[in-house]
Amino acid sequence: MTGNKEGASGVLYIVATPIGNLDDLSPRAVATLSRVDVVAAEDTRHSGRLLQHLGLQKRLIALHDHNERDRAGSILDELERGHSVALISDAGTPLISDPGYVLVREARRRGLTVTPIPGPCALVAALSAAGLPTDRFLFVGFLPAKRTGRRAALEPLRQESATLVFYESPHRILDAVSDIAAVLGDSREIVLGRELTKTFETFYSGAVAEVLPALEADPHGTKGEFVVMIRGAEPAGHDDEEGALDVDHLIRLLLPEMPVKKVAKLAAELSGRSKNDLYQRALELKQD
Structure with a gap:
């Protein structure tokens, strides 16, 4: 001073x-x-x-x-x-x-x-309002600008159980979310925070397959800076622990009785797992 x-x-x-x-x-x-x-x-x-x-x-x-x-x-x-x-x-x-x-x-x-x-701090502000687990998170900064580099950067994170946090620019956000769907799966839960603390602050949340079309349909969806937050992968061996619920067996029992969406909701309530992940798993089992 x-x-x-x-x-x-x-x-x-x-x-x-x-x-x-x-x-x-x-x-x-x-x-x-x-x-x-x-x-x-x-x-x-x-x-x-x-x-x-x-x-x-x-x-x-x-x-x-x-x-x-x-x-x-x-x-x-x-x-x-x-x-x-x-x-x-x-x-x-x-x-x-x-x-x-x-x-x-x-x-x-x-x-x-x-x-x-x-x-x-944008990442802390976004996480505090996202509704995703915050006990462990991995801040990755900006993803590479090109698709090949972006997908290569996402690939090692497929099994990461911590919440993932990225920054993204408006002109790359649609491509980035598309690559997240391709690499991490379109059933993975994602939250996007746009224009945080500003007049047009907006959060988009849900499965990647739901958020991407919502972003594309929003005339303001490619304006402003973004914080991208992704729910981490289920820990390996989640269903193999002694006494753990056999989620696949439960889904197979419920599928003949109710719609896939209700099956995923009930299975999520009983298992504590992500409803969006279980919805995708129910679709896979139904096809099988």
């Missing part, structure tokens, strides 16, 4: 900024931004508008994916001269699929103080 005594190092603050709604900026974040000497920003024009909204004039340094390794040294020099720096990204918490890793790692290597100013 300004006014550090001579010889003292400054502090690198990792400041979370709103992902949409400006009212989510914490008083502590505002106070920190008002006190630091320098703001390192992913996009100085974007962050300049945020600072202008707060009535602040600060020296801005661009720090993004393409220049971080070259620019980190000069920012660290600022810190060692006693100047404090706030690192912010375009939205949310820095370093979460955003620049800053190189800077923070090198600051810690030099023994400089790094302090988080917590706040908005």
Whole structure:
């Protein structure tokens, strides 16, 4: 901060900024931004508008994916001269699929103080409202842009039992969901969070086979940034534990008595497994 005594190092603050709604900026974040000497920003024009909204004039340094390794040294020099720096990204918490890793790692290597100013984070906000298990989740960031790479990245995750979380851009969301269906199965439960905290915030949820057409039918379905959340795979041996319910046997008993949808609902209530997964399994057994 300004006014550090001579010889003292400054502090690198990792400041979370709103992902949409400006009212989510914490008083502590505002106070920190008002006190630091320098703001390192992913996009100085974007962050300049945020600072202008707060009535602040600060020296801005661009720090993004393409220049971080070259620019980190000069920012660290600022810190060692006693100047404090706030690192912010375009939205949310820095370093979460955003620049800053190189800077923070090198600051810690030099023994400089790094302090988080917590706040908005799209993946945490989305998970909190998704209705999917949150005791274990795997954040994968952005999937590859090309179909071949996307499917290759999804393939090792087929048996992952933790909830999967991705970020996705609007112009790739339909292709990404299609590839999720192809690799993980169209009965897998999925939740998409779009435009979180903004005026047109929307959640799409259900089996992939249900969500994809809903997204295609929505005229706003390919607008805004997305958080993609997928229910994890059933743990291996789920039905092999001693005393576990033989779900396949139950489904076979129920199929002659009621529609597939009701069979899946009842089997899910009795077994604790995903209704969408059991619906697909019932369809398979019915065909057999």
